[in-house]
Amino acid sequence: MTGDIAETLETAFRAALDFRARARDLPPRPVASFDELKARFDIPLAQLGRDPARVIGELVAAAEPGLVINTGPNFFGWVMGASHHAGVAADWLTSVWGQNAGIYRTAPSAAVAEKIAGQWILDLLDLPPESSVGFASGATTASLICLIVARDKMLAAAGWPIRENGVFGAPPVRIILGEEAHSTIFAALGYLGFGERNIVRVAVDDQGRMRADDLAFRLAGTVGPKIVIAQAGHINSGAFDPLLRVAELAKERGAWLHIDGAFGLWARAAPNLKTLCKGAELADSWSVDGHKWLQAPYDCAFAIVRDGQAHEDALKIAASYLDKAPEGAHNPSSLVLELSRRARGFAVWALLQTLGRAGVEEMVTRHCRCARALRDRLINEPGIAILNDVVLNQLAIAFGDGATPEAQARLTEDVVAAVQKENRSYVGPATWKGRRIMRVSVISGETEEANIDILAETTLAAWRRIRPNSPSTTGDAASGMR
Ligand SMILES: Cc1ncc(COP(=O)(O)O)c(C=O)c1O
Known part of the structure; x- marks a missing residue:
């Protein structure tokens, strides 16, 4: 490898300290235009290798004018966390260690860190302790993962084993959700092959909450396999669907209940807010971000499924060289959509210990x-x-x-x-x-x-x-x- 490793990492380290020291007071919006940024990055591709410490220095100079300061306390845009330094430090080591957290054998410590940090997440959010937790890239993919499991289970219950039969020609599965579900839920449904005709929209109130009476009405009028998708934390109002009633109705009608709680589910970690999401614990699956309220470095989210076996059955990848994990351990990739993947558990483990x-x-x-x-x-x-x-x-x-x-x-x-x-x-x-x-x-x-x-x-x-x-x-x- 070219270049001195200590000098390269120290250049990054000094730049990181300098940036974080200033971030509290930096203007939150970058002012550099696209053309200015392009001019900084658009240098000729090097013919011969270059000194990495110098390259890192140039990267810092090129990138800084275009950085959005969501790590600082004056940022209120979208819904974005600030990458707490404990998670960042663990994330640096994650890169340094270079683990491929696909299966237990390729990264045993990464698999165990995910297992333990996943249990802590269940504990903090007071969700069923037997649930499985996939460490995904964001709430979008976490919901996609949970909805794959939901679709497969609902079809299996309708006598349609999806691994053998595929999705084409399957009995229709109806998706029942609030009119103001997050846009990424509609995207995930599209990736899964659900179109408008499969979707039943439930009326919402002035805060964007699903109306329980309309849900009851829609459920009663829907035959066949069903998935209800509720929301904990509306993107505009922060409101929660009436989760307890939604859970009761879904159960009565034999529907799978998924909760998109990208940021709102964290209310369960604060006793004075927990009543907002009473009943969330009754669902079958949940998606929640680490990179929003937990302040985990990007990217990080949790795809949580009560029936861990169904989770694994829907997502596992089989190949002769992908060993089974030893007794009691797991292969992290069997709960997400990736094989080779970042070891997201280290940062979450360090962050949860730091914050408590x-x-x-x-x-x-x-x-x-x-x-x-x-x-x-x-x-x-x-x-x-x-x-x-x-x-x-x-x-x-x-x-x-x-x-x-x-x-x-x-x-x-x-x-x-x-x-x-x-x-x-x-x-x-x-x-x-x-x-x-x-x-x-x-x-x-x-x-x-x-x-x-x-x-x-x-x-x-x-x-x-x-x-x-x-x-x-x-x-x-x-x-x-x-
Ligand atoms: C309710 C809700 N669901 C899903 C998402 C998508 O999350 P991500 O960007 O982590 O994929 C968001 C993002 O703000 C959200 O607020």
Whole structure:
């Protein structure tokens, strides 16, 4: 190998320390344009090998202007964790050790770390301890994994062994879900071969929660194998489907119940929030991210299935050179969609030990408290409407309340753009129930009240500048107020 290993790793180490030391105060939104970034990366492919320490130095210089600072506490965009340094340190070692966590024999320590960390996850989330836990790349793939198991089990129960018969010509399986299920659930269903005709949408309330009465009605009208998909933590409102009732209804009708709890399922780690997802423990499978509320480095999620044997039957890969794991151990790849794979368990193991139960509870509780504090700062301001109940960490905020829908959309876009431009906090726009909103997700590890103060100040200042009748307002949006 070319280059000095110590110098190469030390270059990365110094750059990492420098970056993390500054991340707390860096503007959260990168300002470099695509063309600027392209110019930095687009150097000629080296003909001869080069000194890796120099290359790493150049990588740092090229990448930094285009880094989104979601590792800092002023980031409220999408729903993204901040890669806690304990997980990052373990993740560095994961790369250094270079383990292929496909099967037990290729990476025994990685397999055991996943096994133990998986049990801790079940314990923290208070899910059935006998469940199997696949360490997946994100909630999208975790849901896909769980739904593969669900589909196979439901078809098997209908007398259709899928490994022999395949999906074509199988009895139709109906998918029953809330109208506002996350977009990645629809993507996973598409990958699995379910189209619109197989999907039954249940009406939702003003918070995006599945209506239990409509679910009962839809279930009663659906014959054959069924999978119900519920949600713990709506992307815009943070709301939870009425999980206890959903679980009872699914059970009565013999349906598999999967819960997409990408971030919301972490409410179960905080006793004062746990009632929000009462009944989640009754489901058959769950998907939850590690790289959101747990702050695990990207990428990391958990595909959890109550029936561990069904999980393995649906996903295992058989080949003469892929040995069975020794008694009591497992092959991690038999629970996910990859054979060769990253050893995600090391980072989760280190992170859970570092935070402890109390640390996870404190963080989740603090973020939810911060979300309520932001609501309280904004709610009395004329023209601002908080569209959700703020039961968790998400806020859906509309500006120009009382204006025409077009003017509201423009005013909201303008406020989001102004906050982004000021670049002390990061928030993004979304559309919910036909209204343009500023969506705020309080989920970045170190976020605390002081960061909420900054966001509240910049948002209020932007709104007071932009709102109709303010001295600086010109243009169409103002005339849209009614
Ligand atoms: C409810 C819900 N489900 C699924 C996902 C997808 O998660 P990932 O990006 O980890 O695949 C998200 C992402 O925000 C989400 O909020």
